[in-house]
Amino acid sequence: MSRPDPSGNRTVADYPLAEKHPEWVKTARGGTIEDVTLEAVEAGGVTMEDLRITPQALLDQAAVARSANRPTLARNFERAAELVDVPQEFLLEVYELLRPGRAKDKTALLAAAAVLRDTYGASRMAGFVEEAVEIYEQRGLFSYRF
Amino acid sequence: MNERDAPSGVLGANRWRRFDDWDERPLRLDNFAVEDPPNGFSAFHGLRDPKPGVVVEGGRIVSLDGTAAADFDMIDHFVANHHLDPELAETAMAIPSQEIARMLVDVSVPRTELARLAHGLTPAKLAEVVAQLSSIELAFAFSKMRTRKTPGNQGHVTNAKDDPLQLAADAAIAVAFGFDEIETTMRVARNAWSNALACAVGASVGRWGTLFQCAGEEAEELQIGLAGFTSYAETVSVYGTEKAFVDGDDTPWSKAFLAAAYASRGIKMRCTSGGGSELLMGFHEAKSLLYLEARCLCLQRAMGVQGTQNGGIDGAPVASSMPGGVRELMAENLLAVWLDLECATGNDARHSESEIRVGAKILPFLIAGSDLTCSGMGTILKYDNSFNPSSFNGEEMEDFLVLQRDFEADGGLTSIDETAALELRRRAIDALSAVYAELDLGEPSPAMKQSVAIASGSNDTDSYLPRDASLISERIKERGITVIDVIKALARRGFREEAQNLLNLVRLRVSGDYLQTAAVVRSGHVISAVNDPNDYGGPGSGYRLNDARRRELAAIRDVLTRDEVLRTEAAFARDEAARIAYKVLGPAARAKDAPTDIVIGVSPAFGLKLYRTLAGHPLSAVLRALCEGIRAKGCTVRVVRMRHTADTSFLGLSAAGLSGSGIGIGIQAKGTAVIHQIGRLPHNNLELFSNAPVISLEHYRAMGGNAAVYAMGGMPEPVVVPTKGMALGARFHAQVALLYAIETALTQEDAQPEEVEVTYPEAAN
Numbered sequence: 085m086s087r088p089d090p091s092g093n094r095t096v097a098d099y100p101l102a103e104k105h106p107e108w109v110k111t112a113r114g115g116t117i118e119d120v121t122l123e124a125v126e127a128g129g130v131t132m133e134d135l136r137i138t139p140q141a142l143l144d145q146a147a148v149a150r151s152a153n154r155p156t157l158a159r160n161f162e163r164a165a166e167l168v169d170v171p172q173e174f175l176l177e178v179y180e181l182l183r184p185g186r187a188k189d190k191t192a193l194l195a196a197a198a199v200l201r202d203t204y205g206a207s208r209m210a211g212f213v214e215e216a217v218e219i220y221e222q223r224g225l226f227s228y229r230f
Numbered sequence: 231m232n233e234r235d236a237p238s239g240v241l242g243a244n245r246w247r248r249f250d251d252w253d254e255r256p257l258r259l260d261n262f263a264v265e266d267p268p269n270g271f272s273a274f275h276g277l278r279d280p281k282p283g284v285v286v287e288g289g290r291i292v293s294l295d296g297t298a299a300a301d302f303d304m305i306d307h308f309v310a311n312h313h314l315d316p317e318l319a320e321t322a323m324a325i326p327s328q329e330i331a332r333m334l335v336d337v338s339v340p341r342t343e344l345a346r347l348a349h350g351l352t353p354a355k356l357a358e359v360v361a362q363l364s365s366i367e368l369a370f371a372f373s374k375m376r377t378r379k380t381p382g383n384q385g386h387v388t389n390a391k392d393d394p395l396q397l398a399a400d401a402a403i404a405v406a407f408g409f410d411e412i413e414t415t416m417r418v419a420r421n422a423w424s425n426a427l428a429c430a431v432g433a434s435v436g437r438w439g440t441l442f443q444c445a446g447e448e449a450e451e452l453q454i455g456l457a458g459f460t461s462y463a464e465t466v467s468v469y470g471t472e473k474a475f476v477d478g479d480d481t482p483w484s485k486a487f488l489a490a491a492y493a494s495r496g497i498k499m500r501c502t503s504g505g506g507s508e509l510l511m512g513f514h515e516a517k518s519l520l521y522l523e524a525r526c527l528c529l530q531r532a533m534g535v536q537g538t539q540n541g542g543i544d545g546a547p548v549a550s551s552m553p554g555g556v557r558e559l560m561a562e563n564l565l566a567v568w569l570d571l572e573c574a575t576g577n578d579a580r581h582s583e584s585e586i587r588v589g590a591k592i593l594p595f596l597i598a599g600s601d602l603t604c605s606g607m608g609t610i611l612k613y614d615n616s617f618n619p620s621s622f623n624g625e626e627m628e629d630f631l632v633l634q635r636d637f638e639a640d641g642g643l644t645s646i647d648e649t650a651a652l653e654l655r656r657r658a659i660d661a662l663s664a665v666y667a668e669l670d671l672g673e674p675s676p677a678m679k680q681s682v683a684i685a686s687g688s689n690d691t692d693s694y695l696p697r698d699a700s701l702i703s704e705r706i707k708e709r710g711i712t713v714i715d716v717i718k719a720l721a722r723r724g725f726r727e728e729a730q731n732l733l734n735l736v737r738l739r740v741s742g743d744y745l746q747t748a749a750v751v752r753s754g755h756v757i758s759a760v761n762d763p764n765d766y767g768g769p770g771s772g773y774r775l776n777d778a779r780r781r782e783l784a785a786i787r788d789v790l791t792r793d794e795v796l797r798t799e800a801a802f803a804r805d806e807a808a809r810i811a812y813k814v815l816g817p818a819a820r821a822k823d824a825p826t827d828i829v830i831g832v833s834p835a836f837g838l839k840l841y842r843t844l845a846g847h848p849l850s851a852v853l854r855a856l857c858e859g860i861r862a863k864g865c866t867v868r869v870v871r872m873r874h875t876a877d878t879s880f881l882g883l884s885a886a887g888l889s890g891s892g893i894g895i896g897i898q899a900k901g902t903a904v905i906h907q908i909g910r911l912p913h914n915n916l917e918l919f920s921n922a923p924v925i926s927l928e929h930y931r932a933m934g935g936n937a938a939v940y941a942m943g944g945m946p947e948p949v950v951v952p953t954k955g956m957a958l959g960a961r962f963h964a965q966v967a968l969l970y971a972i973e974t975a976l977t978q979e980d981a982q983p984e985e986v987e988v989t990y991p992e993a994a995n
Contacts (some may be wrong), residue, residue, distance in 0.1 A: 096760050099758075100758075100760075100761060102738075102740070102743050103755065111740055117737060117740050117741060120740070122721060122726070122730050122733055125714060125717050125718060125721070125733060126718060126722075132456075132457070132712050135458060135496075135714075135737065135739060135740060136739070137495070137496035137741075137742045141742045142745075145745055148746065148760060149746060152746075152760050153570075154570060155315075155349075156312060156313070156533070157534045157535075157746075157747065159312075159534050160486070160489055160490055160493060160533065160534025161493055161534070161742075161745070163486075163493075163534075164490040164492075164493030166490075166494075167491055167494035172452075172456065175491050176449050176452070178487065179448075179449075179484060179488055179491065182483050182487050183480055183481070184475075185476075209487075215483070216481065216483035216484075219304050219307045219308075219483070220481070220483075223303060223304050223472065225304070
């Protein structure tokens with residue numbers, strides 16, 4: 085998998101990307117958004133895979149958000165870019181572990197953070213989960229709930 | 231009055247009965263609570279609200295609103311780490327709150343500057359600033375600070391049976407009304423897939439671009455999103471105390487993770503929060519609604535979500551039970567947009583049984599404009615709303631449309647035509663049926679489809695029941711049906727336009743343009759706070775209605791026009807021609823030595839251009855009743871047409887001046903009538919029937935009788951026409967103005983009264 089270019093230089097002037105720069109907007113299989121036509125759907129050439137957002141698109145949107153002075157929104161898009169290729173089951177597993185009392189101690193969450201970082205290259209999200217571990221410990225959130 | 235004469239219940243009663251009347255008003259069903267800060271009942275001034283403050287050391291926040299980092303709860307931690315800009319915080323916090331409050335309402339301070347400043351403000355500071363604003367200042371500041379320029383709206387599409395046919399039909403209607411987003415939920419949780427597919431198909435009818443969500447269990451909601459049926463989510467709730475958050479089964483980190491997860495799937499997302507939720511959950515920490523909501527909103531910005539739905543939401547009723555509670559809801563909406571979040575401004579969970587309170591609550595948002603005026607207006611009837619009744623529902627839809635027209639304020643909706651509405655419903659039902667047939671999900675009968683097409687609500691339908699929906703839902707889920715399958719099915723069965731519309735919507739997620747702040751789709755284009763930023767800077771700037779939109783808002787149903795009024799009158803003319811004939815005898819003269827002579831002065835258009843009163847009586851019948859009443863008491867009557875005036879008082883006074891008795895009756899074509907007497911001042915009449923719409927023929931007969939009694943020097947009991955307190959002006963004044971203009975157009979200065987012979991051809995037969 086090719087790593088997305090993190091040095092996004094898109095700005096509010098490029099937005100909406102699909103209208104102003106359709107050539108930048110690629111589908112997960114490398115086509116452009118203009119290939120996703122009704123005719124192509126009917127011919128069976130379009131799958132849900134072609135309707136997914138890509139890490140690059142999220143990084144582009146992050147750059148747009150940052151240029152609109154919305155740095156926190158940009159950081160969310162950057163975390164999201166890292167999750168695009170994380171399978172749904174693992175995503176829901178990590179979400180579940182982050183909920184209060186699900187992890188009885190920090191081990192499982194730290195392990196999840198390691199998988200995010202090592203398997204999916206999701207270093208920002210891994211750091212985010214590790215921050216949660218630290219706070220959960222301080223606040224006694226690894227407690228019994230059910 | 232002695233004891234025996236008193237009606238029962240009067241003697242010994244010791245309550246002013248007006249209180250009985252008040253007890254019966256819907257308002258009295260509302261709970262009102264006393265301000266009680268120790269127990270969390272305070273909108274603005276909690277017992278334990280902290281003083282604003284921040285300490286930054288080495289680029290880190292070491293103290294936040296009086297709490298040292300070592301004592302931070304998880305919300306403080308998250309706000310300190312992800313919301314506050316340490317480089318800005320101390321400078322921003324040093325500005326006095328009143329100064330910032332003034333900046334919020336100062337048209338010369340741009341919203342971008344205030345939005346930037348908010349990056350350095352703590353929850354307590356934000357709350358302290360907005361608490362200084364009055365309700366009108368809050369609304370004004372909201373109008374200036376909201377993120378996207380063009381206002382919009384969101385609607386609920388649900389029904390009590392989870393009937394997919396009705397969902398499809400109602401979704402198409404919601405789209406036609408112009409909702410930017412529609413939201414469904416289920417009576418039975420497992421029907422989520424059926425609801426989602428039905429709404430997605432219905433919302434593809436007519437035009438494309440209405441975003442859609444299916445509110446349900448988090449994991450399933452995400453799955454449905456992955457299958458392409460939905461395009462946004464907003465059930466990600468956050469809370470302002472740690473205990474409430476944990477009780478809500480989440481943490482800021484779990485919610486922020488979910489926020490990133492939604493974005494990673496190309497699905498728009500906003501959070502939900504709102505004053506009163508912590509109180510309802512029992513973990514308020516004796517803090518005010520506003521302060522706790524300020525924490526929620528800082529959290530949301532910190533998480534990096536693009537927007538929020540707040541303003542009480544499910545807490546709106548309890549917030550509204552407190553003094554200043556509704557003002558607090560306005561303050562929290564302002565905080566949201568100041569923090570640069572898209573704001574779906576509540577006005578959903580109905581906060582009152584009083585229609586007056588509901589109408590008053592919506593007004594500031596309607597005139598200020600809002601990204602989504604209601605975060606769920608019920609597009610369906612109240613009993614069909616599976617979220618619970620909203621402030622405005624299917625029943626009150628036209629009230630909302632009229633409010634838009636009254637204030638020339640854009641609440642995002644547009645009237646729909648009756649014929650077009652039914653066609654859209656049928657099209658949506660047929661489209662869904664086609665998808666069902668193609669994907670082997672069911673075969674609704676023509677009777678089912680017809681019952682849904684014409685139904686106002688699910689009580690009227692003979693269609694799918696919740697169990698049927700469950701079976702459909704399970705089949706969709708088990709077979710892994712996706713939006714691609716639905717698009718193909720639509721196209722294959724001839725619903726190409728709908729197929730294209732649905733594809734256009736789901737294609738949005740590839741670029742992620744609609745993930746930016748306050749994004750909606752208008753006329754096939756994504757608009758958001760990025761490319762349609764609110765640039766309000768005083769009169770002439772910001773959102774303004776253009777001519778086309780103004781005409782749309784004006785175009786409500788059943789609007790009177792002059793032509794229409796004249797057409798209706800013309801239709802009546804034919805009938806009247808058979809009933810009465812007016813023959814001009816020549817100039818009217820004053821009767822001499824005729825003490826029982828009474829003159830009825832009729833208005834210029836009476837029976838010539840206008841033919842019935844506002845109460846609907848033919849003028850022939852009215853004239854006959856007056857004459858009969860006069861004659862029955864032994865007087866004689868002449869009819870005189872006045873052409874110099876159309877005013878009731880002057881008609882009456884002129885008639886009195888011509889009569890032998892000195893008594894005259896003046897009557898306008900719309901039915902307003904007066905008994906007058908020679909020598910009196912114009913407006914000091916003997917009797918007046920001013921409310922033409924409620925006057926009966928019996929009243930006119932009695933008026934004639936009284937005129938005769940006056941003529942003979944008597945003092946009759948005046949005829950009092952009872953009213954039931956109807957808003958007659960609202961019901962009739964537009965028509966009155968059009969009719970009266972016809973009368974006045976026929977007046978001629980110095981035109982002499984003409985005596986008229988009146989005959990009744992029908993009576994002669």
